[in-house]
Amino acid sequence: MSETIRVQLNEDEMPRAWYNIAADFSKPMPPPLGRDGKPVTAEMLAPVFPMNLIEQEVSTQRWIPIPDEVRQILYRWRPTPMRRAVGLERALGTPARIYFKDESVSPAGSHKCNTSVAQAYYNREYGIKRMTTETGAGQWGAALAMACKLMGVELRVYMVRVSFDQKPMRKMMMNTWGAECLSSPTNLTQAGRDVLAKWPDTPGSLGIAISEAIEDCVNSKNTRYGLGSVLNHVLLHQTIIGLEAKEQFKKIGRYPDIIIGCAGGGSNFAGIAFPFLADKIAGSKSPRVTAVEPSACPKMTKGVFAYDAGDVAMMTPLLPMYTLGHEYQPAAIHAGGLRYHGMAPLVSHALRQGLIDAVAIPQVECFAAAVQFAETEGLIPAPESSHAIAQAIREAKQAKEEGREKTILFNLSGNGVLDLSGYQAFKDGKLIDHIFDGDDLKKSLSCIKGLPKPPPL
Amino acid sequence: MSETIRVQLNEDEMPRAWYNIAADFSKPMPPPLGRDGKPVTAEMLAPVFPMNLIEQEVSTQRWIPIPDEVRQILYRWRPTPMRRAVGLERALGTPARIYFKDESVSPAGSHKCNTSVAQAYYNREYGIKRMTTETGAGQWGAALAMACKLMGVELRVYMVRVSFDQKPMRKMMMNTWGAECLSSPTNLTQAGRDVLAKWPDTPGSLGIAISEAIEDCVNSKNTRYGLGSVLNHVLLHQTIIGLEAKEQFKKIGRYPDIIIGCAGGGSNFAGIAFPFLADKIAGSKSPRVTAVEPSACPKMTKGVFAYDAGDVAMMTPLLPMYTLGHEYQPAAIHAGGLRYHGMAPLVSHALRQGLIDAVAIPQVECFAAAVQFAETEGLIPAPESSHAIAQAIREAKQAKEEGREKTILFNLSGNGVLDLSGYQAFKDGKLIDHIFDGDDLKKSLSCIKGLPKPPPL
Numbered sequence: 001m002s003e004t005i006r007v008q009l010n011e012d013e014m015p016r017a018w019y020n021i022a023a024d025f026s027k028p029m030p031p032p033l034g035r036d037g038k039p040v041t042a043e044m045l046a047p048v049f050p051m052n053l054i055e056q057e058v059s060t061q062r063w064i065p066i067p068d069e070v071r072q073i074l075y076r077w078r079p080t081p082m083r084r085a086v087g088l089e090r091a092l093g094t095p096a097r098i099y100f101k102d103e104s105v106s107p108a109g110s111h112k113c114n115t116s117v118a119q120a121y122y123n124r125e126y127g128i129k130r131m132t133t134e135t136g137a138g139q140w141g142a143a144l145a146m147a148c149k150l151m152g153v154e155l156r157v158y159m160v161r162v163s164f165d166q167k168p169m170r171k172m173m174m175n176t177w178g179a180e181c182l183s184s185p186t187n188l189t190q191a192g193r194d195v196l197a198k199w200p201d202t203p204g205s206l207g208i209a210i211s212e213a214i215e216d217c218v219n220s221k222n223t224r225y226g227l228g229s230v231l232n233h234v235l236l237h238q239t240i241i242g243l244e245a246k247e248q249f250k251k252i253g254r255y256p257d258i259i260i261g262c263a264g265g266g267s268n269f270a271g272i273a274f275p276f277l278a279d280k281i282a283g284s285k286s287p288r289v290t291a292v293e294p295s296a297c298p299k300m301t302k303g304v305f306a307y308d309a310g311d312v313a314m315m316t317p318l319l320p321m322y323t324l325g326h327e328y329q330p331a332a333i334h335a336g337g338l339r340y341h342g343m344a345p346l347v348s349h350a351l352r353q354g355l356i357d358a359v360a361i362p363q364v365e366c367f368a369a370a371v372q373f374a375e376t377e378g379l380i381p382a383p384e385s386s387h388a389i390a391q392a393i394r395e396a397k398q399a400k401e402e403g404r405e406k407t408i409l410f411n412l413s414g415n416g417v418l419d420l421s422g423y424q425a426f427k428d429g430k431l432i433d434h435i436f437d438g439d440d441l442k443k444s445l446s447c448i449k450g451l452p453k454p455p456p457l
Numbered sequence: 458m459s460e461t462i463r464v465q466l467n468e469d470e471m472p473r474a475w476y477n478i479a480a481d482f483s484k485p486m487p488p489p490l491g492r493d494g495k496p497v498t499a500e501m502l503a504p505v506f507p508m509n510l511i512e513q514e515v516s517t518q519r520w521i522p523i524p525d526e527v528r529q530i531l532y533r534w535r536p537t538p539m540r541r542a543v544g545l546e547r548a549l550g551t552p553a554r555i556y557f558k559d560e561s562v563s564p565a566g567s568h569k570c571n572t573s574v575a576q577a578y579y580n581r582e583y584g585i586k587r588m589t590t591e592t593g594a595g596q597w598g599a600a601l602a603m604a605c606k607l608m609g610v611e612l613r614v615y616m617v618r619v620s621f622d623q624k625p626m627r628k629m630m631m632n633t634w635g636a637e638c639l640s641s642p643t644n645l646t647q648a649g650r651d652v653l654a655k656w657p658d659t660p661g662s663l664g665i666a667i668s669e670a671i672e673d674c675v676n677s678k679n680t681r682y683g684l685g686s687v688l689n690h691v692l693l694h695q696t697i698i699g700l701e702a703k704e705q706f707k708k709i710g711r712y713p714d715i716i717i718g719c720a721g722g723g724s725n726f727a728g729i730a731f732p733f734l735a736d737k738i739a740g741s742k743s744p745r746v747t748a749v750e751p752s753a754c755p756k757m758t759k760g761v762f763a764y765d766a767g768d769v770a771m772m773t774p775l776l777p778m779y780t781l782g783h784e785y786q787p788a789a790i791h792a793g794g795l796r797y798h799g800m801a802p803l804v805s806h807a808l809r810q811g812l813i814d815a816v817a818i819p820q821v822e823c824f825a826a827a828v829q830f831a832e833t834e835g836l837i838p839a840p841e842s843s844h845a846i847a848q849a850i851r852e853a854k855q856a857k858e859e860g861r862e863k864t865i866l867f868n869l870s871g872n873g874v875l876d877l878s879g880y881q882a883f884k885d886g887k888l889i890d891h892i893f894d895g896d897d898l899k900k901s902l903s904c905i906k907g908l909p910k911p912p913p914l
Contacts, residue, residue, distance in 0.1 A: 374606075
């Protein structure tokens with residue numbers, strides 16, 4: 001028989017702890033700051049997050065145990081399979097071996113469930129009865145809706161108005177799991193009312209929705225806020241992806257030369273990459289690790305490393321990160337999950353130190369890659385994940401030119417079953433590329449002019 | 458650690474042959490007949506199916522090897538997990554153990570891929586360049602589109618007009634895999650033109666779409682037709698489900714007392730049930746095996762066993778099966794895959810012999826069961842699969858009343874990600890039950906009056 005196509009792990013091989021890369025960085029991370037320029041304290045975050053998650057957010061402990069109850073839920077779809085993309089390899093005629101970690105098998109269809117279950121659990125453990133969050137395209141809102149239902153926590157989701165109208169199925173999915181899903185801006189918050197008074201016809205934005213969710217949270221009893229990416233504890237929960245992949249490579253006696261993840265806020269990329277970066281930091285291995293961003297929102301390849309806010313209304317602390325400026329409004333590409341102005345501080349820190357590299361790819365190339373993947377592997381990827389596939393194909397073609405049998409790993413962060421309109425637009429030749437114009441950078445960054453500057457590395 | 462939640466098999470534990478129950482029936486099956494009342498010959502089927510599939514259709518060989526190339530494709534998502542529904546058990550407070558086989562993990566989201574890959578393979582092996590098929594809700598069309606793309610066979614799908622208009626995502630999915638998907642009736646076939654001339658505003662029907670697909674097939678070069686259920690070879694390909702489940706029960710040292718599948722044409726039910734029926738026929742085990750049909754289309758519980766056609770236009774052979782009459786138009790319940798007037802001859806024969814039983818459940822109870830499942834297990838089932846869940850819940854409650862620790866297995870035939878509008882209708886209180894009225898039976902069966910009668914058992 002030929003080589004195993006799908007590398008599986010049993011329940012007892014699923015990691016029992018998350019990996020915290022903050023323990024291993026040789027250079028210290030700059031701390032998040034308040035508007036006064038002073039480091040944020042746990043007490044300042046307490047109205048927004050439960051203390052057990054704040055502890056994870058600031059922890060420098062290398063291994064953080066996964067609670068038994070969280071593991072019992074994750075077992076329902078984890079460990080996820082790592083598959084070899086034999087059909088794609090054949091179509092490319094490449095000597096490279098292409099593996100992907102399949103996070104699309106979770107109940108909500110993406111990696112977001114890895115952290116949603118943990119967040120709902122820690123909130124419930126802390127006595128929280130209700131959570132609020134925002135969602136753009138809806139993957140995060142759906143994942144948190146599922147987790148909150150399983151943990152018995154109420155949830156209200158502020159969904160960006162344009163997506164709320166365009167993607168009714170995502171809202172129905174959240175409703176099926178018992179969550180309330182509102183079109184943001186609403187008239188339930190001051191932030192929403194202010195926006196509606198000024199621009200009644202606004203399509204909404206992630207920035208506005210975050211402001212509404214945080215305002216709702218701090219003004220409500222027994223309520224906390226959940227974020228689907230960017231923050232340290234969110235990335236921590238995703239490291240289970242890469243930890244499993246390492247075990248799976250052990251089983252087949254290999255180690256990847258190249259590791260690839262798409263990057264919006266940074267959580268699925270961190271999930272696949274950080275456990276391998278541990279080996280790179282230790283000096284035992286030297287994989288090339290690439291974060292792929294959309295050309296429409298290229299904070300890592302065209303932005304600056306600076307202190308910036310996580311939302312338009314600047315309600316969040318200032319985070320040290322690669323950014324295009326918190327007022328930047330990315331073009332309406334189909335990969336809604338990659339339309340975020342900043343990159344997670346932990347990923348930004350890794351990039352700044354040269355542990356990873358970054359590349360920006362336009363959406364038409366990504367959809368072409370996604371269709372080739374669907375046609376050869378049978379699986380329709382999320383538009384976000386298609387960025388990782390496009391880069392994997394670039395690398396496989398490069399390996400063919402060089403005649404080298406490289407081992408490539410990418411993360412398939414989710415499936416595209418609810419994103420088929422993007423595929424149809426591509427098939428109909430109606431997709432266009434949105435390339436961030438470097439000339440806009442000055443304008444885009446003007447909003448962070450007065451903010452504190454991070455220290456040199 | 459507690460008991461395994463997800464029972465997995467490795468690639469080398471996937472069955473290498475399909476199980477053919479026709480080899481084990483103690484009483485012979487009545488043969489399919491032509492309109493002249495004489496048994497259908499292989500030659501008569503040759504314009505519609507390739508000879509290698511016709512051989513499977515009439516085979517009485519117990520084990521039919523799964524070709525290596527088909528296995529290599531199935532490995533991409535098979536063996537599928539068998540999961541214990543611990544969350545549902547807890548919510549019901551039942552002493553029963555509820556297991557389900559998760560066929561929703563296939564690339565197109567249902568068990569249909571098990572036969573679509575095999576059918577596309579055998580057609581290509583026989584030198585066929587193009588296939589035609591019909592689809593109702595779209596699960597079958599999508600599964601065959603994926604398989605045909607992987608095997609390099611062209612595909613045209615005639616999709617029932619009302620579904621074509623209501624479910625644009627299913628069409629987009631087929632397009633993504635390169636298939637042509639047309640709204641039926643079309644003006645490309647005589648059957649379609651006749652219907653359009655008479656009823657220009659028809660919503661279409663599965664019967665019309667089958668007629669168009671067969672007419673297209675027999676009038677085209679190098680083209681054959683593919684059916685997603687009902688026929689012997691289709692059910693054969695699905696037995697991999699039950700064969701895997703038996704291995705999975707072996708791993709945990711159990712055997713199910715009760716086996717449940719929903720039943721439209723009969724293929725997913727046969728898939729989970731037949732390998733267990735082998736033990737029942739042999740007398741070594743005695744599980745209760747239940748087929749669940751919708752109250753809107755209760756051919757097994759309210760219909761008759763008779764010779765009937767598979768389509769409205771009577772282009773197919775006459776099949777010996779439980780039927781409501783080929784002109785019966787079921788109400789527009791959300792479980793589109795269960796809206797078929799007849800039951801597969803193999804399943805009908807098992808029912809006639811008392812090897813299985815059947816029950817009809819109205820759709821509101823099914824959606825309530827599906828929502829309870831989604832809320833406790835995190836997975837949103839297809840409306841079709843919800844019928845199996847509703848029956849599993851009935852059995853688990855019965856076990857609670859009796860205080861007995863029964864082991865229940867049901868087949869989760871697919872996920873409901875593209876059927877969320879049904880869930881929304883349920884949540885909004887807009888779903889109603891459609892109960893087949895027994896008084897209608899006489900009228901419904903008038904269309905089979907002149908047809909041959911099957912011999913007594």
